[in-house]
Amino acid sequence: MAQLEPRSRRGPRLFQVLLLPLLFHFFQGRDFCAAKAGGPARQSQYRTWRSTPPVQRAALPILGDTLQLLNGKTMSSYQVDGRRKFGNVWKTSVLFKKAVIITGAAELAEAMKQESRPNATKAFFPPHHQRLFGTQSLLMQSGPPHRKLRRLVQAAMIPKAVSSYVETINEGVSEFLEKCKSQDGPFSMVEMLRTATVTTMLKILFGRQASASEIKNLIEDVSTWSDGLLSAPLTFLPWSNAARAMRARARVAKIIQGWIQSCAEGDGTLLSRLVFTEDEDGARLTKEEIVDNVFTLVFAATDTTASSLSSSFLALSRHPDLQQQLREVCSEEDMETVDRNLDAFLSEVLRTSPPAPFAMRLVEEDLEVSKVPVPAGWLMVYGFAGTLLCDAERYPQPKEFLWNRTFSDGQGQSLDEAAFGGGPRMCPGRFLAAQVAKTVLREVLGPGGFRWELEPGQDLSQRYTPGLFPVDGLQVVLKK
Numbered sequence: 482m483a484q485l486e487p488r489s490r491r492g493p494r495l496f497q498v499l500l501l502p503l504l505f506h507f508f509q510g511r512d513f514c515a516a517k518a519g520g521p522a523r524q525s526q527y528r529t530w531r532s533t534p535p536v537q538r539a540a541l542p543i544l545g546d547t548l549q550l551l552n553g554k555t556m557s558s559y560q561v562d563g564r565r566k567f568g569n570v571w572k573t574s575v576l577f578k579k580a581v582i583i584t585g586a587a588e589l590a591e592a593m594k595q596e597s598r599p600n601a602t603k604a605f606f607p608p609h610h611q612r613l614f615g616t617q618s619l620l621m622q623s624g625p626p627h628r629k630l631r632r633l634v635q636a637a638m639i640p641k642a643v644s645s646y647v648e649t650i651n652e653g654v655s656e657f658l659e660k661c662k663s664q665d666g667p668f669s670m671v672e673m674l675r676t677a678t679v680t681t682m683l684k685i686l687f688g689r690q691a692s693a694s695e696i697k698n699l700i701e702d703v704s705t706w707s708d709g710l711l712s713a714p715l716t717f718l719p720w721s722n723a724a725r726a727m728r729a730r731a732r733v734a735k736i737i738q739g740w741i742q743s744c745a746e747g748d749g750t751l752l753s754r755l756v757f758t759e760d761e762d763g764a765r766l767t768k769e770e771i772v773d774n775v776f777t778l779v780f781a782a783t784d785t786t787a788s789s790l791s792s793s794f795l796a797l798s799r800h801p802d803l804q805q806q807l808r809e810v811c812s813e814e815d816m817e818t819v820d821r822n823l824d825a826f827l828s829e830v831l832r833t834s835p836p837a838p839f840a841m842r843l844v845e846e847d848l849e850v851s852k853v854p855v856p857a858g859w860l861m862v863y864g865f866a867g868t869l870l871c872d873a874e875r876y877p878q879p880k881e882f883l884w885n886r887t888f889s890d891g892q893g894q895s896l897d898e899a900a901f902g903g904g905p906r907m908c909p910g911r912f913l914a915a916q917v918a919k920t921v922l923r924e925v926l927g928p929g930g931f932r933w934e935l936e937p938g939q940d941l942s943q944r945y946t947p948g949l950f951p952v953d954g955l956q957v958v959l960k961k
């Protein structure tokens with residue numbers, strides 16, 4: 482199985498290279514929006530920046546809070562500090578645009594409700610991301626076209642679909658377990674988890690059509706492609722990461738197109754669901770839509786799920802009593818009890834270490850959030866991390882790791898979905914993510930699992946790269 486380049490080596494580049502395209506667009510005076518369909522954001526009815534209520538943060542000139550918000554080290558702490566100083570909603574500028582940062586469960590719900598209006602907001606991504614994901618990616622589409630596309634794509638990830646991937650997930654998790662158990666010395670749990678999640682996701686997507694060597698090549702190409710997302714958009718230089726990423730994309734796209742031709746209806750793969758699902762008008766996804774969304778799913782699924790698992794291993798290492806308690810739960814026969822306990826634990830892991838700390842929208846129609854006007858042309862930043870880490874109304878004693886918050890309230894669903902966003906762009910992959918994460922935890926903590934120790938002297942502080950991982954890759958050694 483191919484090992485990916487350690488994230489710790491890639492991480493710092495994200496921040497540097499994001500600034501290059503941003504500067505380019507700033508000086509071009511263009512709208513920095515990936516979804517071109519709606520054209521530039523309309524002029525606001527609100528007249529000036531200064532006419533809005535005084536919740537403005539004093540930020541750097543020009544750059545505003547761009548550096549803090551995009552830096553992998555401060556992405557979460559920026560939101561936590563801002564909320565403490567300025568309340569749940571504050572104004573600043575980000576990526577050369579005036580912006581409002583929104584934290585708080587109630588405020589986010591209010592903003593997302595407004596996002597449901599057909600043309601209220603647009604997706605907001607750098608232009609080279611548009612090329613790498615493709616224009617038909619869910620991430621790049623907005624408004625009614627996004628909704629139409631999303632209905633077809635998410636059909637491949639609803640709980641019923643996820644239950645048909647269980648066998649593939651179990652196989653992926655067994656491989657992961659065997660590989661961990663065969664390690665003689667210390668190893669990076671983060672790298673092991675990243676490789677396992679990307680391999681499993683590719684098998685869910687393509688099933689037996691993909692041979693072991695094809696999966697290996699795909700993993701390498703996907704890794705090269707995702708490096709391009711974190712690199713300067715120098716596609717005109719053939720040896721640049723960006724050009725390499727585009728070539729990797731072309732190779733993967735060619736393979737996917739072949740598999741789209743040959744895949745059979747009901748063959749159990751996610752690809753087959755994407756190919757054959759029809760909407761209420763009998764329309765199916767086009768080849769281009771499928772290819773672009775396969776890239777999107779691989780990207781959206783792997784780092785986030787690996788991050789949630791890496792944070793789970795870290796939390797279990799830091800709370801040995803809880804680890805023991807969950808081991809006892811995982812030896813039980815009653816799968817419903819196991820599931821409910823793991824849901825609750827995973828919810829608290831996602832709350833305290835959110836893999837996706839924020840999302841951005843370009844406002845197209847004047848809005849108001851928590852009585853703060855958000856004019857057209859501004860950015861709206863959803864502060865998921867600020868909410869999850871600080872909202873004491875929703876999470877009493879938010880600084881504590883209380884693993885059974887959702888379990889103990891005994892109210893229906895035991896997986897808190899707040900880390901998966903909300904509104905029309907809420908994560909459609911949450912059921913799949915939870916299934917994969919809980920299968921790993923159940924098998925590792927169950928009777929056939931393993932015990933581990935953290936290697937001493939490593940840096941366990943976490944950084945976004947873009948998922949949230951410990952700086953030194955969570956070095957562990959198995960207890961024999």
Ligand code: HEM
Nearest residue numbers: 619781782785786789836837840900901902906908910914
């Ligand atoms: C623990 C794991 C995961 C977390 C925490 C997570 C979190 C999120 C969040 C917060 C969003 C909303 C972003 C926004 O508002 O713009 C999102 C969107 C998305 N996620 Fe996930 N995600 C996870 C796993 C997955 C998986 C496994 C898949 C696919 C198999 C997936 C596919 C997507 C897609 C396609 C979107 C874009 C939806 C749209 O724009 O309509 N995610 N995710």
